Every structure is written in C-alpha cells, then in structure tokens.
C-alpha cells in the first residue's frame with residue numbers, strides 16, 4: 446500500500462500531515478524518513494495540528510522524545526543519530542507505543558524493527574536543495590491499514606502528481 450505525492454511548500458507538507466492525522470488511531474506508529482531539512486518536523490507539525498494539539502511542535506533533538514496532548518496524544522521521537530537508537534531502546538519504545546499515544550518517529554528507519562507491524566512510513570525527498578518541492582512517499586504496512594488506506598489515498602489526493 447503506497448502513495449506518492451509532491452508538496453510545493455512547507456505549508457503543503459503540514460496540510461498533508463493534517464490529512465494523514467485524520468486517519469490516525471490510538472497506538473498508531475508513523476515513521477518519518479528523510480535527510481536533514483527534508484521536512485520531517487514540518488510534517489510532524491501538521492500531524493499535531495490535525496490532532497488538535499495547540500502546543501508548537503519543534504524538533505525534539507535535545508529531548509529525544511516529547512509528548513503532546515490532543516484529540517489523540519502524540520509522542521514525538523527524534524532518532525537523529527544512530528547512537529541514539531540505544532537510548533530509544535533504553536527508553537522503552539515499546540512502552541511508549543504500548544500506551545494510547547500516536548507514536549511519531551523521525552528517522553524511524555534505523556529502528557524500524559522495533560516498531561509495531563502496523564505502521565505508516567513517510568519518506569520525504571528533497572529533489573533540489575534550492576527548491577521547496579518535496580516528494581513524499583507514504584507506505585502503509587500491517588492489517589490495521591488495509592481498511593483505511595483508500596481513505597488515506599483520498600485524503601492526500603490533492604497532492605498526487607499525475608504525469
């Protein structure tokens with residue numbers, strides 16, 4: 446289950462995050478992959494907005510994990526360096542994901558094996574560093590997404606680029 450879109454601006458990426466948030470359920474895990482500056486935190490801000498979180502979401506670089514209260518609670522984790530993977534394990538990611546929080550992990554690829562089978566992977570790709578355009582590949586895995594992936598596709602339809 447995969448859909449590919451393009452966003453021409455940071456605000457569009459936030460709107461995509463907001464659209465994705467409308468499909469999220471408690472205990473969902475979302476991995477955000479992509480280079481530094483590709484827009485992972487920007488996407489997370491949109492998800493937070495969609496979950497009715499009023500607090501400003503910033504990069505949790507120095508905190509590793511930050512929790513926000515909303516319609517659904519959000520745990521925002523940033524595994525910005527490989528050596529932090531151990532920190533995440535120590536922190537008990539399973540425990541975090543075991544609550545009712547939506548788990549949002551930046552650079553989630555490094556800890557993919559620790560995440561629940563039901564998950565959404567959002568990869569942000571910067572084609573040209575002088576350009577605001579981002580390619581975003583959203584892939585879903587696990588049974589929990591089967592019955593709502595079509596809805597997700599419909600929600601991000603405005604950003605689907607048809608050749």
Ligand code: ADP
Nearest residue numbers: 452454455458481482483484485486487577579
């Ligand atoms: P990351 O968390 O991946 O390191 P950030 O979200 O912190 O990235 O930063 C992305 C930067 O790129 C922000 O300054 C944002 O305004 C800018 N930007 C420009 N165009 C886009 C876009 N289409 N999507 C997301 N961010 C964009």
Ligand code: MG
Nearest residue numbers: 485486504551
């Ligand atoms: Mg970030």
